[in-house]
Amino acid sequence: MSVETYLEDGELTHRAWSAALREDVLLGERCADCDHVTAAPKAACARCGSQDTAVIELQTEGTVYAETTVFVAPAAFSDAEPYGVALIDIGDARIMAHIDGDAAVGDAVAFRGTVEQDDSPAPLFGPADD
Amino acid sequence: MTRASVVGVGMTKFGTHDITLAELFAEAALPALDDAGVGRGDVDALYFGNTLGGMTENDTHLAPKVATHTGFGRIPAQRFEDACATSTNAFKHAVQAVENGIHDVVLVGGVEKCTPVTGIDTPEMTRIFVSAADRQYEQPTGITFPGVFALMTKRHMEQYGTTEEQLAEIAVKNHAHGTHNPRAHFGKDTSIEAVLDSPLVVDPFHLMDCCPFSDGGSAAVVVSDEYADSFDAPVDVTGLGHGTDLVPVSDKADPLATQAARDAAERAYDQAGITAGEVDFCEVHDCFTGAEVLATEALGFVEDGEGGPAAAAGRTALGGDIPVNPSGGLKAKGHPIGATGTAQIVELTEQLRDEAGDRQVESPSVGLAHNLGGDTGSAFVTTMEERA
Known part of the structure; x- marks a missing residue:
């Protein structure tokens, strides 16, 4: 199943992150500007503030x-x-x-x-x- | 540079107090006014801190309530909440208010009840305390508040070789200091063996590595630099830095750096025009013994990794190079969350006035307070100096 199927209006909300986690899919976000990867999704990159973040499947x-x-x-x-x-x-x-x-x-x-x-x-x- | 001055202080004994939050705050606030020699009519505003009242006692909108109880019902009153850094944030805003001419005289302080007088048992209070950790991405793991600091301390032990015995030395030192503080929750000495033999709360912290659940209140009267000269014993606030770091811990670039504290310290030192080497003593946020290690490193008193050995060598004890927590700290004095920040200001003020009795640091000129909130996501560093 692709990562997109979990998103809510394209966003990795906490509800979407939780739904994926319950299906053993660990999701996070990678910042396109500073490369910071977070396992705790946010509206913007916590390190640099960029809103250009991509939802990714994290390593297990x-x-x-x-x-x-x-x-x-x-x-x-x-x-x-x-x-x-x-x-x-x-x-x-x-x-x-x-x-x-x-x-x-x-x-x-x-x-x-x-x-x-x-x-x-x-x-x-x-x-x-x- | 003087940003503001503290002209009066008051605090309750920290420990168990089975009275209301407003009653407890009054026992700190009214003595602070008496100490300053100001009447109610002289106070322009109340900046007040409380962290848990909404969760523990269904008691919110506390600023006007405690203002009414202490006879200030009509002055502007506001409440702050930043976990364990709550009342230093109130203090920061009080300093800014008098510095900028908004008010001349501000009463600042905090109050908290955390002991079983709240009717809350340890598992439930442990749940309430961990509310400061990330609600979605940390709390569901079963982490506790001591657990957040335990993770940082375990990593420190691995990275730098800090030992459980060194951590225990900090508890022993702060208990020894606390024996000289009549307002300390714990006024008794302890030993390395007693710390290491006490039950584990969260590895590597034994019960005696942890500050207690305490009830208490603290308060200070803050006035502008110009206004301070008309008071008997003003103590100047020369720097007050505020730093913030990312929450949750997993997003912090280096959890062991406690970067918010480093940022706050840099700002405070810069405002005061001093370096760490010019600080004569400090009160730091030793909610757990490991937190004092991280604090002494972040403030620049020792190199990174040296916090444990420095404590074990006695460098941070009264009479050492840089006395840390002469009051007994959170560990022995106690930690009524919302009252802790201004209680550090009370200690700095009394030490710089040479009024600290048997725990007096020898003729100090510069004192520093370090107050953390949450998982180190909030930090305040205050420098105070005797008035020239």
């Missing part, structure tokens, strides 16, 4: 930039066992994701699907060699 494998294990969780996650959250470099983009399993800085990880909180999905990543 990457490297852990930073990770942590959450022991004291917010209400929606407080029944869960301690869990990981990481910032992951996927190609030219960086994304925050929920972690399935163990992942340390520098580890290779891969996109595995989603977790849901209050009807909002978040990307789920896990060790690449699982």
Whole structure:
């Protein structure tokens, strides 16, 4: 399926990004002017302000930039066992994701699907060699 | 250059206060007026900060409410919200107002209740605190507010070799400072072992690496440079820089730089005509021990990567090269979100007046306050100097 089928009036809204994510398609935007790639779509490039951004499909494998294990969780996650959250470099983009399993800085990880909180999905990543 | 002067300060003890937001603010604001020696009729405007009241207590439109409660019902009153940097943004606007001749005398301050007196338990308060993180692209991952700083700190540990023991040294140092501050939430010493043995909140932060949930209020009376000479003990605001960085964290060019703080510091130093080396002491935003490491690096007191070793070597303790958080900081003094910024201004003012008692820095001329909001997306750096 092409990226365009998810867009709303040609725009990558949060609803469109979420719909794609739930079908295991990780979408982002690349700035035509400064090349910044974001995994969190916006009305303009966050780095340079350009509105000339293109919707792209992001890589699904990457490297852990930073990770942590959450022991004291917010209400929606407080029944869960301690869990990981990481910032992951996927190609030219960086994304925050929920972690399935163990992942340390520098580890290779891969996109595995989603977790849901209050009807909002978040990307789920896990060790690449699982 | 003097942009404005602080002529009176007041704050409550930080800790647990089971009274209303307006009542708590009055306990800081009225002493600030008394300290300045001004009456209600002398105050031209209220610049006020509160962050969570709408979420925790269904209490908004607070500026006219607290103005009414403290007897200022008819002066222009406005409320600011920028997460943990809330009341320094109110202070910034107060400084600009007197600097530009809009008002002569402004009361500025903030108030917050975060402890269980709100009726809110830890998981729910943890949810409310993470409201400052990106709603769509961060909150659904299960990140927490301590978690945002934990990610930056874990990366710092990997990149520079910062250790858990160095982080614990910062908690120990700030607790030691807090023992000399009668208004501190925690007035007791702690130890490296006690920090490392306390339960993990979010790796690498143990409970004792984290500031507490606190209730409290703080306030300052701000006047113009010209007007300040008619007061007994004015302390001058010589620089006040405001920086903003991208949210979410994943879009920041270098999360470890806390670039908003670097931008704010550069602006403040430039306005004051000073360098980092001329600062005698500082109050920084140590919401977590790792945040103090990032702050001392961003402000230029140590090289990048040296924040942990500098703390462990005692360079940031009272009596060291650059005393950091003589008040005990957020870690020991406490962190009632919307009151934290002006509480830093209270500490700078008292230190520069040589009125800080057992936590007094030796004859300081220049003090600096560093207040972050959210995931470091907002930052304010204020420099203050004794009036020549």
